[in-house]
Amino acid sequence: MIDESGVEEVYRRLSEAMPGRTKGAKGPKGQPDAFRSCISCMLSAQSLDRNTAAATRALFALATTPEDMLALSDEQVARAIKPCGLYNVKARNIRKFCETLLALHGGVVPDTREGLLSLPGIGRKCADIVLSFTFGKDVIAVDTHVHRVCNRIGLTEAKTADRTAQQLEERSPEWAMRDGHFWLIQFGKQVCKARTPRCATCPVNDLCEFYGGVAGREAS
């Protein structure tokens, strides 16, 4: 892993190269409240963005609260969310999520990681995305792009996204916690792409462990 001053410098350069959080950003996939953000996040597992969007549109046309969602049958929910795949499992998870949300939290989505993780179907990634986007907390949510970028550069050294999230929390400067997710995700989509990273023109290539190793050797 790169050292503390290297971490600071990576964030400084990404903050200049990538735009930050836009004002008034909504929850995951543009959802307007925490309940819909959680469901949207659950539906996005192993699903393309456009399929998740189609599923959420159809589902939220039927229900937008835990009570209304529980009034639907699993078959109705499964039919609505069919575009996002694994729809029978996801329909059952939505039911368990709504039941637990009502039983433990009176139907109100909690704004803490611990509270969110108490809900079936919500893992660390979903919890952090909802905390960051919906509740505006200073949390770096780790999706596939953030996980890849962090471990290539050497901000973290982790095999799982959850472990990457833990290490980022320990190693990131406080000033980078608010917009870090946005810088890293956009950097992953535009520059440090999964198959074709643009290492030669990358603004942090002199700090990057991947470029100093495999990619750098291939380039020379």
Ligand code: SF4
């Ligand atoms: S040098 Fe290459 S691998 Fe390293 S962060 Fe930049 S684009 Fe990614």
